[in-house]
Amino acid sequence: MDTCQAQGRPDLYGLGIRIAFYLPWFGAITAEYLEVSYHSDVRLLGLLLSAATFLGLVVSQSAAALQPVDLYITYLLAMGLYIPLIPFYARKALTLCDRYWDPLRWPKERMSPASKAMSFVLLVALASLGIWYWASYVPDHDCAPQQSGFLFSPVSLGNRAYIAFNAILYVVILLVCAGILLHKAGCRVKIWAVRSRRHRRRHIRQSHVRNLRIFSNLVTVTVLTAAVELTVVWNDISSANDLTNAAQTIPLFISIGFVTRAIFMHFAEAEVGSDDSSDSDDGEASGISRSSAMAESHPSGPIIPPPPPAHTG
Numbered sequence: 001m002d003t004c005q006a007q008g009r010p011d012l013y014g015l016g017i018r019i020a021f022y023l024p025w026f027g028a029i030t031a032e033y034l035e036v037s038y039h040s041d042v043r044l045l046g047l048l049l050s051a052a053t054f055l056g057l058v059v060s061q062s063a064a065a066l067q068p069v070d071l072y073i074t075y076l077l078a079m080g081l082y083i084p085l086i087p088f089y090a091r092k093a094l095t096l097c098d099r100y101w102d103p104l105r106w107p108k109e110r111m112s113p114a115s116k117a118m119s120f121v122l123l124v125a126l127a128s129l130g131i132w133y134w135a136s137y138v139p140d141h142d143c144a145p146q147q148s149g150f151l152f153s154p155v156s157l158g159n160r161a162y163i164a165f166n167a168i169l170y171v172v173i174l175l176v177c178a179g180i181l182l183h184k185a186g187c188r189v190k191i192w193a194v195r196s197r198r199h200r201r202r203h204i205r206q207s208h209v210r211n212l213r214i215f216s217n218l219v220t221v222t223v224l225t226a227a228v229e230l231t232v233v234w235n236d237i238s239s240a241n242d243l244t245n246a247a248q249t250i251p252l253f254i255s256i257g258f259v260t261r262a263i264f265m266h267f268a269e270a271e272v273g274s275d276d277s278s279d280s281d282d283g284e285a286s287g288i289s290r291s292s293a294m295a296e297s298h299p300s301g302p303i304i305p306p307p308p309p310a311h312t313g
Contacts, residue, residue, distance in 0.1 A: 004143035006067045008239035012056060012074045015241050016248025018228060020255040021049055021077045025221045027259035033214050034266060044115060045258045046081045049251065051122050053078040054129070068138050068157050069147040069235050075133065076228050079126050081119075084220040086169075088213065089176060124177050130170035134163050148234040150227035 024046035145158030
């Protein structure tokens with residue numbers, strides 16, 4: 001028996017768990033496009049799934065060393081919440097942090113400070129795990145060259161160029177996190193301040209920037225989903241496609257419930273709003289019609305009562 005053949009870990013990336021991740025990924029994009037008021041609930045679901053998967057990955061690796069491909073697939077799922085941010089920050093770098101091209105200038109989603117802090121800490125933890133995985137774990141593992149990752153086609157996890165690319169990517173992510181911390185602490189990069197003073201005013205439509213971000217997120221999440229599913233196929237991990245235990249069905253049904261509720265509440269609120277507006281329009285119309293009827297019944301104008309009789313002493 002080939003010891004490097006991945007047997008699969010349904011408890012980490014079974015079919016139910018994978019679909020449970022895909023639903024909030026695509027649900028968040030749909031909610032942003034529809035401007036759903038419960039958008040933050042879908043984001044919170046993705047955040048909790050990523051945090052739980054990260055903890056499960058650390059515990060599983062501590063208990064028994066996982067195959068490189070098992071870690072790879074599970075890590076993609078946990079990191080999927082943040083991978084759409086890579087094109088966003090790449091665009092910010094290309095525009096030298098020009099705020100006129102920043103879709104977050106017009107935030108429609110309000111996250112609590114606790115959720116923001118949790119998301120940032122989780123990103124730092126995942127980036128650190130990614131650096132360890134690509135810089136230390138994969139190069140020293142004998143099975144890595146025999147297992148495949150995703151680069152729009154099968155690529156060996158032991159490929160040196162592939163390892164270097166991913167290690168550098170997560171180092172850059174960690175450096176960006178450090179830069180965000182410094183920015184929050186009050187430090188400013190000189191080029192940003194100069195550019196903001198000398199910038200010529202542009203008129204960029206909010207909808208254009210927002211739609212560009214939604215399209216970018218959709219493409220990124222679609223590629224990420226294909227990366228996970230194709231990696232399972234290329235490594236012949238058939239055991240990862242069964243819905244055989246509660247560890248897969250519980251997160252699946254929770255994701256379905258969260259996303260369905262957010263979309264349902266959006267359309268329910270829209271219907272209530274349309275009913276209220278129609279009622280107010282009907283009230284205004286009936287008031288106008290009553291006024292018109294009174295005017296028609298008294299064409300000469302309103303009836304003025306006669307003055308009271310004069311009393312003579």
